[in-house]
Amino acid sequence: VCNYMEPRSAIGEWNVEEKRFVLTTGSQGVHSMQYILASVFKIKKGQLRVITPDVGGGFGPKSFVYREYPLVLEAAKRLGRPVKWAGDRTEHFQTDAQGRDNFVTAEMALDKDGRFLGMKVDLLANIGAYISQYGPFIPYIGVTMSTGVYDIQALDVSVTGLYTNTCPVDAYRGAGRPEAAFLLEKLVDACAHDLGLPVEEIRRRNFIRPEQFPYRTQTGRLYDTGEFEGHMERAIEQSEWKAFPERLAQSKAGGKIRGLGMATYIEACAFPGSEPAFVELNG
Incomplete structure (x- = not known):
C-alpha cells in the first residue's frame, strides 16, 4: 500500500x-x-x-x-x-491501487563454467478485483527487464493476469522493474550457491561485456553503454567486501547479527515525451 x-x-x-x-x-x-x-x-x-x-x-x-x-x-x-x-x-x-502482488517461478540453465545459457520465468500477476489504469502493463514492463545486466541468449517468459478479491494492483515505485530485479538477483545468487561460486564471481562471468555494446536483450531492450564489471568492482572496494568476515566475527562476539548481499540493477525509466512543453523566444 x-x-x-x-x-x-x-x-x-x-x-x-x-x-x-x-x-x-x-x-x-x-x-x-x-x-x-x-x-x-x-x-x-x-x-x-x-x-x-x-x-x-x-x-x-x-x-x-x-x-x-x-x-x-x-x-x-x-x-x-x-x-x-x-x-x-x-x-x-x-x-487506491496497490503494488507488487506477483507469484513467480524462475529457472536458469547454466554450463559447467557457470555461464548463463537460458532463463525461464512463469509470472502470475494479481490484477485485483478489477483492472486499474496500467494494471496489465506493469508485469509486462517488468518482464522486459528479465535478463538485467547479464548476457542471457535464451529467454522463455509467461505472464498470466489473475482477477482476485483484492484492491486493484498498478504502478507503485518502479512499476514492475524492482520486481524483475529482485527475482533475477535472487535467482543469480541461487545459481552461485548451487555451483559453489562466490556471488561476485558468477556475476563477473555473465555480465554483458563492453565490447558487446550496443546490446539488444531477448525482450528487445537496447543498451547503448555500460561497464558492469567495473561498476561491481568499485562497489566491492567501497564496501570493504573482502573484510566482511572480520566485521561478522565482531558482530557475533557482541551478540549482533550482520549480513552482506549483492545486487546489480538496470531499469527502463518511465515514458519519455509523454507531456511535452514548448518555449518560444521572440526577439
Missing part, C-alpha cells in the same frame, strides 16, 4: 458560460487524466481543464483516474456549484 501522507482529494467545477469542467486534484500527470476523463464524459479535451497545484506524496498511485474524479465533476454540473471531496486513510487502504 502506498500510504502517502496526503490522501487523495478533488474539487469539481462546471463553468456554465464556457461549458467546461474544471478538476483540481493532486495528480501525477494532468494530461493523461484530461484525456481519460474526456473519454468518460464523451467530450473534447478542451472542455475539461485539470489542475494540480500540489501533488503531495505520489509514487505512482496518484497517476490514475479514480471514480471520485468524474463523480465530483458530474455532481458539480448537476448541483450548479463546486463540489469538494477528500478521502480518508481508511478509504485509501481500501480503494
Whole structure:
C-alpha cells in the first residue's frame, strides 16, 4: 500500500458560460487524466481543464483516474456549484491501487563454467478485483527487464493476469522493474550457491561485456553503454567486501547479527515525451 501522507482529494467545477469542467486534484500527470476523463464524459479535451497545484506524496498511485474524479465533476454540473471531496486513510487502504502482488517461478540453465545459457520465468500477476489504469502493463514492463545486466541468449517468459478479491494492483515505485530485479538477483545468487561460486564471481562471468555494446536483450531492450564489471568492482572496494568476515566475527562476539548481499540493477525509466512543453523566444 502506498500510504502517502496526503490522501487523495478533488474539487469539481462546471463553468456554465464556457461549458467546461474544471478538476483540481493532486495528480501525477494532468494530461493523461484530461484525456481519460474526456473519454468518460464523451467530450473534447478542451472542455475539461485539470489542475494540480500540489501533488503531495505520489509514487505512482496518484497517476490514475479514480471514480471520485468524474463523480465530483458530474455532481458539480448537476448541483450548479463546486463540489469538494477528500478521502480518508481508511478509504485509501481500501480503494487506491496497490503494488507488487506477483507469484513467480524462475529457472536458469547454466554450463559447467557457470555461464548463463537460458532463463525461464512463469509470472502470475494479481490484477485485483478489477483492472486499474496500467494494471496489465506493469508485469509486462517488468518482464522486459528479465535478463538485467547479464548476457542471457535464451529467454522463455509467461505472464498470466489473475482477477482476485483484492484492491486493484498498478504502478507503485518502479512499476514492475524492482520486481524483475529482485527475482533475477535472487535467482543469480541461487545459481552461485548451487555451483559453489562466490556471488561476485558468477556475476563477473555473465555480465554483458563492453565490447558487446550496443546490446539488444531477448525482450528487445537496447543498451547503448555500460561497464558492469567495473561498476561491481568499485562497489566491492567501497564496501570493504573482502573484510566482511572480520566485521561478522565482531558482530557475533557482541551478540549482533550482520549480513552482506549483492545486487546489480538496470531499469527502463518511465515514458519519455509523454507531456511535452514548448518555449518560444521572440526577439
